[in-house]
Amino acid sequence: MSSPTLDTSSATPATALVTPPAEEKLTKKILTADHPTWCPGCGDFAVLAAFYKVLEKLQYPHEKIVCVAGIGCSSRFPYFMNTHGIHFIHGRALPLATGVSLSRPDVHVFVFGGDGDGFSIGGNHLNHAARKNIKLTYVIMDNYVYGLTKKQTSPTSPIGFKSKTDPTGSIDRPINPMKQLLASGATFIARTHAAQVKHMVDTFERAIKHDGFSVVECLSECVMFYEGSFDDSTPRKGGTYEIIDEAQHDVKDDVAAFQLADLPSPGKFGVFYEVQRPTKNALEQKWIDETQAKLGDTPQRELLRKRFETMR
Amino acid sequence: MSTAPALSPSSVKALRNAVIRLAGNSQDGIQSIGGILARLAGRTQQDVMTYMTIPSTISGGPSIFQVHLGSGEVLHPGDDSDVLVAFYQHSYDSHISAVADGGICFYDSGEVTELKHERGIHHIGVPFTSATVEAVGGSARDRGKNIFVLGMLCAVFRLDKDKVAGILARQFGKKDESVLRNAMLAFDAGFAYPVGDITTFHFEEGEHKDEHRISSDGNTVMAMGLIAAGVRYGSAYPITPWSSIMETLRTELPRYGGIYVQAEDELAAVSMTIGAAFAGHLAVTGSAGPGLSLKMEALSYASMAEIPLIVINVQRGGPSTGMPTSIEQSDLMQAIYGSHGDCPRIVLAPQDVEDCFYIALEAGRLAREYSCPVIILSDQALSSRIEAFTEPDLTKHWIEPTLDLSDRGADFKPYPLDAMTRHAPPGTKINGKYPHVTGLEHDEWGHPSGNAKMHQKMTDKRRNKLVDLSKKLPLPEIYGDQEGDLLLISWGSNYGQMKESVNRLRAEGHKVGAAHLRHIHPMPAGLDRLWAGFKKVAVVELNDVGVYGYGQLAMMIRAAYADPKIQSICKTDGLTFRIREIVTGSEKIMRGDA
Numbered sequence: 001m002s003s004p005t006l007d008t009s010s011a012t013p014a015t016a017l018v019t020p021p022a023e024e025k026l027t028k029k030i031l032t033a034d035h036p037t038w039c040p041g042c043g044d045f046a047v048l049a050a051f052y053k054v055l056e057k058l059q060y061p062h063e064k065i066v067c068v069a070g071i072g073c074s075s076r077f078p079y080f081m082n083t084h085g086i087h088f089i090h091g092r093a094l095p096l097a098t099g100v101s102l103s104r105p106d107v108h109v110f111v112f113g114g115d116g117d118g119f120s121i122g123g124n125h126l127n128h129a130a131r132k133n134i135k136l137t138y139v140i141m142d143n144y145v146y147g148l149t150k151k152q153t154s155p156t157s158p159i160g161f162k163s164k165t166d167p168t169g170s171i172d173r174p175i176n177p178m179k180q181l182l183a184s185g186a187t188f189i190a191r192t193h194a195a196q197v198k199h200m201v202d203t204f205e206r207a208i209k210h211d212g213f214s215v216v217e218c219l220s221e222c223v224m225f226y227e228g229s230f231d232d233s234t235p236r237k238g239g240t241y242e243i244i245d246e247a248q249h250d251v252k253d254d255v256a257a258f259q260l261a262d263l264p265s266p267g268k269f270g271v272f273y274e275v276q277r278p279t280k281n282a283l284e285q286k287w288i289d290e291t292q293a294k295l296g297d298t299p300q301r302e303l304l305r306k307r308f309e310t311m312r
Numbered sequence: 313m314s315t316a317p318a319l320s321p322s323s324v325k326a327l328r329n330a331v332i333r334l335a336g337n338s339q340d341g342i343q344s345i346g347g348i349l350a351r352l353a354g355r356t357q358q359d360v361m362t363y364m365t366i367p368s369t370i371s372g373g374p375s376i377f378q379v380h381l382g383s384g385e386v387l388h389p390g391d392d393s394d395v396l397v398a399f400y401q402h403s404y405d406s407h408i409s410a411v412a413d414g415g416i417c418f419y420d421s422g423e424v425t426e427l428k429h430e431r432g433i434h435h436i437g438v439p440f441t442s443a444t445v446e447a448v449g450g451s452a453r454d455r456g457k458n459i460f461v462l463g464m465l466c467a468v469f470r471l472d473k474d475k476v477a478g479i480l481a482r483q484f485g486k487k488d489e490s491v492l493r494n495a496m497l498a499f500d501a502g503f504a505y506p507v508g509d510i511t512t513f514h515f516e517e518g519e520h521k522d523e524h525r526i527s528s529d530g531n532t533v534m535a536m537g538l539i540a541a542g543v544r545y546g547s548a549y550p551i552t553p554w555s556s557i558m559e560t561l562r563t564e565l566p567r568y569g570g571i572y573v574q575a576e577d578e579l580a581a582v583s584m585t586i587g588a589a590f591a592g593h594l595a596v597t598g599s600a601g602p603g604l605s606l607k608m609e610a611l612s613y614a615s616m617a618e619i620p621l622i623v624i625n626v627q628r629g630g631p632s633t634g635m636p637t638s639i640e641q642s643d644l645m646q647a648i649y650g651s652h653g654d655c656p657r658i659v660l661a662p663q664d665v666e667d668c669f670y671i672a673l674e675a676g677r678l679a680r681e682y683s684c685p686v687i688i689l690s691d692q693a694l695s696s697r698i699e700a701f702t703e704p705d706l707t708k709h710w711i712e713p714t715l716d717l718s719d720r721g722a723d724f725k726p727y728p729l730d731a732m733t734r735h736a737p738p739g740t741k742i743n744g745k746y747p748h749v750t751g752l753e754h755d756e757w758g759h760p761s762g763n764a765k766m767h768q769k770m771t772d773k774r775r776n777k778l779v780d781l782s783k784k785l786p787l788p789e790i791y792g793d794q795e796g797d798l799l800l801i802s803w804g805s806n807y808g809q810m811k812e813s814v815n816r817l818r819a820e821g822h823k824v825g826a827a828h829l830r831h832i833h834p835m836p837a838g839l840d841r842l843w844a845g846f847k848k849v850a851v852v853e854l855n856d857v858g859v860y861g862y863g864q865l866a867m868m869i870r871a872a873y874a875d876p877k878i879q880s881i882c883k884t885d886g887l888t889f890r891i892r893e894i895v896t897g898s899e900k901i902m903r904g905d906a
Contacts, residue, residue, distance in 0.1 A: 033745065034759065062746075066738040068587075079748055079760065084738040086590055086749040088583070089613050095547075095580035099587020099595070100738065102571055103545045107591075107738045125583075128576035284571045291566040300568050301710050304539055307564075308703050310482075311526035312355060 026059055028052040033082040043194030043220030044074050044141055050200035051081075051110075051139075057205065064107045068097040070117040073148045074141035074220070077112035091122030094129040094138065101136045102281055108208070109136040116146050119155040119175055130186035130213050132280040137207050138215040141194070142177065143222040144229050151225040158265075161226070177217045178261035178272050182254055188214035189257070189273040194221065195234050196241060199269065206271065212279050233266030244270035251275075327513045329382030331390030332465065335407045336399030338375035341458035346377030347698060348462060348479050353381045354527025354700035355475055358515055361808065362698040363389030363888065365637070374402060381469075383516040387808035389697065391890040395468075397461055398424055399440065408433070416510070418464065420457075436507055438464065447501030448494045456498035463502025470514045473503065524703035530665045530694035534624065535560035537672025538596055540704070542711035543622065544570030546596040547584035549577055551603045552636045553695040554626040558598065578606035582623070586610060589619045590749055592715045592737030594676050598624030601643045602633065604687075608651045611685055613751040615655030615774060618726075618733040620679035620686075622672070627691040627804075629886050638886030639692040641804050642855040644864040647687045648833045654771060656778045657685040659833035663807035665694060666701035671830065673709055682777045683733040689832065691854075693805040693888045719743065725756040729769055732777070782834035787842060788827045795845025796823025797902050800881075802852040803829045803865055806889055810852055813894035822902060832865070840873045849878045850901050852894055857882045 024030065031052050038044050055065065065083040069075035071090035078085030084107075088096045093111050101109045118126055118140045129136075145163065146152040152165040156177065160169040181189045188210040192203040200218065207214035219230045231237040249256055251274040260268055295303065332349070334342040346362055353360035363378040380390040392412040398404035398419040404427070411417055414432040421437030429435065444457040459480070466476055480499060484492040535557050544565060548558040561572040575581035581597050588595035599607065604625045614621050627643045629635030647659045658678050662671040668690065675686040720736045722744030727733055736747055748758035753770060755761045790799070792814040802810045810826045817824040827842050829835060843849045851866035862870060863882040870878050881897035883889070 063739055063741045082746050084736075084740075084746055086617075087751060088586070089609055089751060092579055092583040092610065095575065095583035096587040096590070098573070098580075099545070099547065099584035099589075100591045101587075102573065102584075103588040103593050103595075104591045104738060124576055125580055128580065284566075288566045288569055288571070292569065295567060300712075301706050303567055304536060304710075305706050307536065308524075308526055308706075311351075311528045311532075312524060312703070 024062065026055055026062055028056060030062070031055055031082050032080070034079045036080045037076055038073060039224050041221075041223035042073070043143065043218075043222070044077075046194040046197055047074075047139065047141055047200065047218055047220055048077065048080055050197050050204060053197075053201045054204045054208065057201075058208065060108055065110070066100060066107050067110050067112065068093050068100065069112045070122060071148070072114035072117045072146075073222075074112055074114040074143075075117055091117055091120070092125065093117065094122060094125040094134075097136050097138075098129055098132075098134045101134050102284060105135075105281060105285070110208075111136060111138040113138075113140060114147075115140060115142040115144065115154045115156045115177075119177065119180065123155075126180070126215075127184040130181060130184035130215070133185070133187055133212045133277055135212060135279045135281045136214075137204075137210075138213070139204070139207075140177070140215065140217045141220040142217050143220050143226060144174075145222050145226040147222045147225050157226075163225075176261055178267075179258060181215055181217075182257055182261065182273055186215050186273070187212040187275050187277050188271070190214075190216045190271045191219075191267070191269050192216055193219045193230065193233055193241060193269055195230070195236075196269070199241075199243065203270070206274075210274065212277060230266070233269070239266060241266075242268050244268050244272070246271065325513050326516050327469075328384055328516055329380065329386065330395065330469070330513065330515075331378060331380045331393040332395045332397070333376055333378045333390075333393035333407060333410060334397045334399075334461070335374070335376045335403035336397075336458075337403075338373055340375075340399055342375060342377045342399070344483075345458045345462040345465075346379050348476065348483070349379045349381070349465065349471075350698035350700070351479055351527050352471060352475055353379075354525050354698075356472060356515075358383055358700070359386035360527060360698065360700045361386045361389045363693070364696050365887075374406065376403075376407065381515065386699075387812040388891060389888065391892060395465075397465070399457070401425065418461075418507070434510065436510065438505060438507060443501055443505060444498050447497050449497075456494055459495050459498040460502035460505075463499040464505055464507065465502075466499075467503045467505075468507065468510070468512055470512055525700050526703045527698050527700040528665065529556075529696055529698050530662070530668045530690060531556040531626065531696070532560060533665055534662075534668040534672055534688075534690060535564065536704075537669035538622070538676070539564060539568060540669070540706065540710050541622075541673045541676030542594045542713040543596045543672075543676065544568055544713050545572070545585075545588035545593045546622075547573040547575045547581045547588075548597050548599065549575050549581045549603060551578075551600045553628055553692045554598050554600050554603070554624065556695070557624060557626070561596070578603040579610065582607040582610040586614055586617075586619055586621060589614075589621050590735070590737065592717070592735075592739070594620065594622070594680065594713065596622040596624065598626065598688075600626050600628045600636070601630045601646065604643060604646060605650065608646075611657065611687075612651035612653055612655045614685040615651070615657050616653070616751050616753075617749050618683045618735070618774070619749070620683050622675045622679055622686050622688065624688045624690060626695045627689060629692075629884070635886050637692065639805070639854060639888055640884055640886065641689070641691055641806075641853050642864065642884065643689060644803075644832060644853075644855065644868070647689055648868070654775070656774050657687060657833075658682065658778065658781065659687045659689060659831075661689040661804045661830060661832050662694060663803075663828055663830060664701075664805070665697065665699035667830070668694060669704050670709070673711070676711060678781070681732070682781060683735070684774070684777060689804060691805050716740075726758045727754060727756045727770070727773075729756060729773055778834045782837045785831050785834070785836035787836050787838065788829060790825040790827050790842060792818055792825040793823045794825060796825065797846065798822065798824045798848045798850060798898055799843045799846040800824065800826040800850050800852055800894070800898065801829065801842075801865070801869070802826070803832055804853075806852050806854065809889045809891055809894060812891050813898065816891060816895050817898055822898075824898065829865070833868075835868070835872065839869065840875065843875070843877070847877065848901050849875070850881050850898055851878065852881045852889065852897075854884065854889070855882055856884050 070093035
């Protein structure tokens with residue numbers, strides 16, 4: 001089936017919904033683009049490495065992969081991926097990705113960003129992309145601080161965090177990403193950690209395979225401006241990394257997910273919530289199909305001409 | 313302006329045009345009968361232009377609908393009305409002064425009790441309310457008195473009763489059977505009501521006999537133009553007076569396989585639209601002034617990233633929330649310069665309802681050709697007024713949407729310095745490095761670049777696209793005298809009024825011409841050739857003269873040509889120009905005391 005915008009006569013196999021296997025095998029080497037501009041020791045390097053690994057595993061056609069980002073250190077992600085990519089404005093990566101996802105059912109849309117981009121300036125979009133269940137995967141690299149602008153308080157900075165905008169310590173209650181996402185209506189919500197590459201790869205893969213809006217919060221330390229932020233969840237630094245036992249936790253139970261999200265730091269990691277709900281992509285396509293079924297084979301130009309007839 | 317129909321005992325008088333003003337409250341359905349009259353005119357080869365004011369309150373409040381019907385070219389909605397229909401005392405009090413000397417006022421004799429007998433105006437009292445209740449009966453109360461009035465006007469102007477019935481059937485036929493029955497009862501009662509010994513009128517046969525004529529409002533026609541231009545995707549947020557375009561696209565696009573998304577806010581709307589454009593489609597977003605302000609950051613991005621995009625701004629009264637249901641043309645500078653940074657983009661403005669179709673097609677063509685945002689500045693008057701015009705020929709004006717996913721070679725550059733940008737949308741195989749679309753200053757491959765020389769070269773590239781376009785744009789034709797005392801220049805919905813003003817001024821013996829700009833930015837190169845043979849230039853626009861005494865387009869033209877003979881005729885009272893305002897302003901400028 002062709003992409004909905006295409007005149008059937010001009011449809012090419014390149015836009016087929018069911019994509020054939022990639023001709024060339026996607027490897028980390030092929031997927032690598034510019035050398036990351038991140039500071040040495042930044043957690044985001046590990047996220048990038050994990051994402052290469054997932055794509056090596058999934059083997060999507062190279063040209064069907066699209067990386068989207070807003071503004072922030074982590075939002076430089078698309079430049080480091082040799083795939084179609086777009087680096088947009090601060091906070092609006094999700095609506096841009098929504099436009100791509102809804103108008104191009106044949107491509108795989110990945111969105112990358114940080115806590116400021118996702119929960120602060122772009123907070124409203126997160127709620128709406130989630131409730132509309134847009135088909136895409138969103139990775140939020142959460143470092144609890146504004147890094148690109150050099151150490152201001154972020155929406156996830158804990159109370160007491162000393163920054164250039166809170167020299168005596170942050171006084172505002174941080175948001176709880178898991179609870180925020182649960183309330184917004186996201187259909188796949190998970191939490192992982194940049195120091196846990198295997199868990200990241202597994203979590204990303206599951207998120208990508210989810211048919212709907214899948215979002216992964218990935219704790220990713222900023223060694224320049226918030227060193228040690230995630231020591232309590234880093235075993236080699238004496239912390240504990242506890243993965244949710246899905247035999248005990250029903251991922252379809254949002255109340256249980258809320259309770260998990262309320263655990264004190266470092267909390268738990270893994271899939272908090274996962275349900276199937278029709279995507280906006282599917283619902284819009286259903287409307288198109290039902291509308292067009294009534295019109296038969298009438299050419300589009302003729303449809304508009306008939307519309308003019310009613311205005312005579 | 314039409315001359316008032318003089319009353320005489322003779323039974324039928326031929327008319328070339330008439331202005332009918334319906335004044336009541338917004339919930340009385342006067343827009344609805346005004347619209348039916350306008351559609352009827354379109355079907356009977358008469359020309360028509362309407363003018364509507366709507367209160368911005370949710371329900372109720374005084375409201376008017378004015379219909380100018382004519383057998384020749386109708387250029388403006390009419391200064392004065394030949395016929396006033398007053399539903400209430402307040403409607404009468406507010407609008408009797410707008411009736412031409414010797415005109416007719418029909419009033420609801422159950423509502424209007426105090427009359428001013430002056431200037432030879434003929435007053436005819438008709439109990440709209442009680443006669444409607446009597447005709448329809450029972451529980452309907454006064455619902456339907458608008459249809460009663462429609463019937464009455466049909467009789468007075470000898471309009472085609474069967475065609476009106478046809479329009480009513482289409483309008484009400486989809487509802488409960490009793491609704492259409494009651495409407496027809498009210499219509500027949502109005503048609504048969506004995507209004508007394510007055511002249512009835514008959515429109516002369518129109519000039520558009522053999523053409524398919526359609527009548528519609530500017531927002532609907534704009535939406536049709538976008539579809540013909542190949543737009544199948546986009547997103548917007550509701551705001552007056554833009555909303556009806558997004559409602560139409562939301563409803564229509566699924567028929568064409570497309571999707572129009574209602575976004576959570578203006579920022580998301582423009583972002584989703586840029587997303588669809590990045591994905592390879594011609595996409596549109598739109599709003600009114602406040603929403604355009606919110607979109608400005610993303611529009612700057614679209615200039616930098618060279619994304620083709622159509623953005624519609626249906627202007628209304630500002631600043632801020634301003635006057636949401638009134639007209640103003642005060643977003644011109646915002647459209648051209650509203651964003652941060654030097655971010656060239658194309659700005660167009662339709663001149664009438666018909667042009668809303670063609671300007672949408674042109675916007676699509678230019679967006680693709682120059683790979684940049686194109687803003688269409690429509691306005692509140694165009695959005696809601698109904699005009700009759702020749703049905704567009706879709707065999708000539710139709711762009712089939714295409715998605716170019718052809719393979720790109722290893723030498724593919726998204727931002728070449730020596731050629732127009734042609735993005736490779738997702739899904740395109742690249743036999744080299746994949747491109748990045750970016751808002752950072754970049755090199756030809758889309759890599760971020762802080763190089764000073766590269767920034768200058770890319771700034772040149774983005775600017776030169778518009779310089780190139782300005783050289784290709786034809787100069788507008790001059791209407792009226794080709795040289796003389798005064799050249800009027802205008803833009804947007806003032807087109808008809810400016811032409812009519814030229815007619816009036818020339819009839820008074822002045823040598824006056826007029827040029828209308830559809831391309832606001834860039835303007836056609838060599839614009840000064842237009843006024844080389846004129847002593848003065850007056851730019852006619854609906855915005856404030858500001859601190860320096862010039863309106864927004866006048867400022868632009870003065871900045872470009874530094875010619876002191878360029879002056880302004882401006883106003884911001886929330887209403888379209890009256891012919892006499894332009895005429896008086898022109899006379900002042902010609903006398904040199906403006």
